[in-house]
Amino acid sequence: GFDPDSAMVEPLAAMLTARRPAGVVVSSFWPPTVEAFHARAPEIPTALLTTSRVGQLGLVASVAAAGHRALNPPEATVTRELVQAAHAAGLQLMTWTVNDPGRMRALASAGVDVVITDYPRLALATLR
Numbered sequence: 001g002f003d004p005d006s007a008m009v010e011p012l013a014a015m016l017t018a019r020r021p022a023g024v025v026v027s028s029f030w031p032p033t034v035e036a037f038h039a040r041a042p043e044i045p046t047a048l049l050t051t052s053r054v055g056q057l058g059l060v061a062s063v064a065a066a067g068h069r070a071l072n073p074p075e076a077t078v079t080r081e082l083v084q085a086a087h088a089a090g091l092q093l094m095t096w097t098v099n100d101p102g103r104m105r106a107l108a109s110a111g112v113d114v115v116i117t118d119y120p121r122l123a124l125a126t127l128r
Helices: 006-019 031-040 056-065 080-088 101-109 120-127
Strands: 026-028 046-049 070-072 092-095
Touching (some): 006 031, 026 031, 046 056, 056 070, 056 080, 101 120
Parallel strands (some): 046 070, 070 092
16 A cells, blocks of 8 residues: 555664664554564654544554554544553553643643643643
């Protein structure tokens, strides 16, 4: 099938494997891309980005079974139940794109591990 990011797997895996930067997680909306990256560089954490069109709870087990370290759903789909299910499966929950301070606090309170934002300084000030 069509996978626009497959050409990036090898150069990205080679660079990250050589440099081993702390805190890096490779994620993609395309399961074949993130799975190919994980197969090539299993020591680098990977995550599956998802959309609101997909049932999030149904993905938790398959994301964990694929060896990924996180599930990255859109913030509007995050519930305490989803956070608990991800954590029970050994996954972090990293949600996107959270730009509202109130929503950042609510997600942190629900146990979300990471908020992906366009405003990192705002997130740091809000979540300290």
